[in-house]
Amino acid sequence: MTRPLVHVPATARKGAVITIKTLIAHPMETGYRPDENGRLIPRDIIGELVCRYNGKEVFRAELAPAIAANPYVAFTTVATETGTLEFRWTDLTGKHWTHTAPITVVA
Amino acid sequence: MTYARLPALLLALLAVAPAHADPIPPGERLSGAAFMSRETRTMQEDDFANPGMLWVREGEALWAEKAGAAARACADCHGAAEATMKGVAARYPAWESRDGRPVDLLGRINLCRVRHQEAAPLAWESRALLALGTHVAAASRGEAIAPDPDPRLAPHRAEGRALYETRIGQLDLACTQCHDAQWGRRLAGNPIPQAHPTGYPLYRLEWQAVGSRQRRLRNCMTGVRAEPFAYGDPAFIAIELYLMERAAGMTIETPAVRP
Amino acid sequence: MRRHGPPLSRRALLAGGTGLVAVALVPAVRASDETMDAAIRAFTQGGALRDGRVVLDVPPLVDNGNSVNLSVTVESPMTAADHVRSIAVFNQKNPQPQVAVFHLGPRAGRAEVTTRVRLADSQRLVAIAPMSDGSLWRASTDVLVTLAACLE
Numbered sequence: 134m135t136r137p138l139v140h141v142p143a144t145a146r147k148g149a150v151i152t153i154k155t156l157i158a159h160p161m162e163t164g165y166r167p168d169e170n171g172r173l174i175p176r177d178i179i180g181e182l183v184c185r186y187n188g189k190e191v192f193r194a195e196l197a198p199a200i201a202a203n204p205y206v207a208f209t210t211v212a213t214e215t216g217t218l219e220f221r222w223t224d225l226t227g228k229h230w231t232h233t234a235p236i237t238v239v240a
Numbered sequence: 241m242t243y244a245r246l247p248a249l250l251l252a253l254l255a256v257a258p259a260h261a262d263p264i265p266p267g268e269r270l271s272g273a274a275f276m277s278r279e280t281r282t283m284q285e286d287d288f289a290n291p292g293m294l295w296v297r298e299g300e301a302l303w304a305e306k307a308g309a310a311a312r313a314c315a316d317c318h319g320a321a322e323a324t325m326k327g328v329a330a331r332y333p334a335w336e337s338r339d340g341r342p343v344d345l346l347g348r349i350n351l352c353r354v355r356h357q358e359a360a361p362l363a364w365e366s367r368a369l370l371a372l373g374t375h376v377a378a379a380s381r382g383e384a385i386a387p388d389p390d391p392r393l394a395p396h397r398a399e400g401r402a403l404y405e406t407r408i409g410q411l412d413l414a415c416t417q418c419h420d421a422q423w424g425r426r427l428a429g430n431p432i433p434q435a436h437p438t439g440y441p442l443y444r445l446e447w448q449a450v451g452s453r454q455r456r457l458r459n460c461m462t463g464v465r466a467e468p469f470a471y472g473d474p475a476f477i478a479i480e481l482y483l484m485e486r487a488a489g490m491t492i493e494t495p496a497v498r499p
Numbered sequence: 500m501r502r503h504g505p506p507l508s509r510r511a512l513l514a515g516g517t518g519l520v521a522v523a524l525v526p527a528v529r530a531s532d533e534t535m536d537a538a539i540r541a542f543t544q545g546g547a548l549r550d551g552r553v554v555l556d557v558p559p560l561v562d563n564g565n566s567v568n569l570s571v572t573v574e575s576p577m578t579a580a581d582h583v584r585s586i587a588v589f590n591q592k593n594p595q596p597q598v599a600v601f602h603l604g605p606r607a608g609r610a611e612v613t614t615r616v617r618l619a620d621s622q623r624l625v626a627i628a629p630m631s632d633g634s635l636w637r638a639s640t641d642v643l644v645t646l647a648a649c650l651e
Contacts, residue, residue: 136297140288150608154288158298160448163617165594186606193602194612199593201566201615202448203291208601211608279558279568429645430562445563446651459651499562 141234145212163198187216261421272433284497292443292495295450299375308359329377335390364471377494400482409466436487439496530596538596553638555626564618564644573610583610592622
């Protein structure tokens with residue numbers, strides 16, 4: 134069900150700083166909200182987003198329950214070489230979702 | 241705590257609300273987007289920042305998924321929704337000849353499921369139904385609202401208008417008293433919009449999710465301390481018919497983002 | 500890059516979270532100046548904070564506290580020799596003071612991140628950026644969250 138939505142430019146000039154936008158469907162349940170019986174709904178959040186560029190980590194975010202539902206994270210990276218950007222979201226139980234996006238870098 | 245302060249605010253509004261309000265002249269009609277902050281408008285306009293797009297993509301996958309005893313996908317009959325469903329959300333609710341009643345877009349999706357996929361209908365407000373509905377409605381993004389001209393809809397539309405103008409709930413307020421007579425003013429911290437259903441299903445920050453037009457109507461009914469109609473109630477379809485006629489010519493924004 | 504990360508590890512976040520769940524049974528749990536300062540001290544390990552170089556951008560008036568745009572930019576050449584290592588964001592009045600930590604490096608090109616946060620109330624937000632030279636820069640801003648009329 135959880136399908137990430139990621140924007141990476143398909144092509145970029147070598148050395149250009151590109152903006153990457155990521156969205157993933159997730160309730161980011163804080164652990165502070167009671168259900169209708171007054172019991173706290175257990176915390177269920179994505180705690181980490183990692184971006185690897187041709188295998189090398191270029192960005193990592195640690196997320197707390199204060200991040201809005203369906204987390205949106207945008208950041209930048211330098212277009213160094215043609216290859217693949219891999220995104221990995223991990224929840225507190227270790228469950229993860231991945232997405233890959235190709236990028237072509239031209240001189 | 242914040243909720244408890246609401247009745248006083250609504251009662252203050254009630255004190256100034258006229259019993260009757262004239263419809264908004266076509267030239268003064270504004271989408272709910274016009275009342276939002278720049279940040280929320282930007283969120284709606286950028287497909288990679290608009291969380292409603294998560295539902296559109298989910299719906300795209302469901303559209304292609306075989307379902308029911310017929311083992312048929314929506315796409316098997318309809319092809320790509322982007323092309324074949326263009327304009328559909330701008331026209332609905334529409335007349336359903338077989339049952340002799342009007343149906344809205346989500347109701348139509350479920351009729352298709354039952355009749356052609358031979359599957360159980362999806363629950364109202366379920367994630368799957370909203371995803372399919374958002375995917376179908378997004379195909380009409382940018383299209384002008386053009387209500388179904390079938391004359392058999394006229395009495396239902398008239399009933400919808402009557403409901404829109406009828407005072408309800410403990411606060412004894414009609415839709416028209418806020419949305420025709422008081423639009424642009426503030427209720428607590430929020431501007432009162434004109435209630436044009438241009439972006440449904442839409443992502444509401446308050447819901448932290450996509451929801452239907454009927455969910456929004458139920459919200460409003462609870463707000464005036466009335467008992468909301470059940471999902472799928474013909475009264476809701478009637479109100480939707482009137483609201484769409486009232487917004488005729490305005491542009492479909494699905495998946496819209498609203499506060 | 501991970502090796503150079505600041506001390507607020509995911510493990511620490513989780514441990515902090517567990518403690519707060521217990522406290523959450525008491526009504527009106529919220530961070531405060533004190534808990535926010537403590538979280539910031541844990542992150543900076545007592546390093547001296549200087550105001551400047553960091554811009555924390557949040558709309559002054561928000562439509563709904565469930566989703567508030569937040570972006571942080573830091574003035575830095577982002578070279579191997581001189582870059583921002585991370586950007587941490589803290590809040591004053593949510594149930595816990597941590598919001599997020601973004602780990603960057605020279606490969607980011609620019610020190611610029613955007614996300615959306617929940618704000619339970621009008622409050623102060625603080626962003627802190629540790630640099631590769633060990634200096635710590637800070638920005639803070641006050642956000643007004645209005646009373647929502649149409650709750651569900």
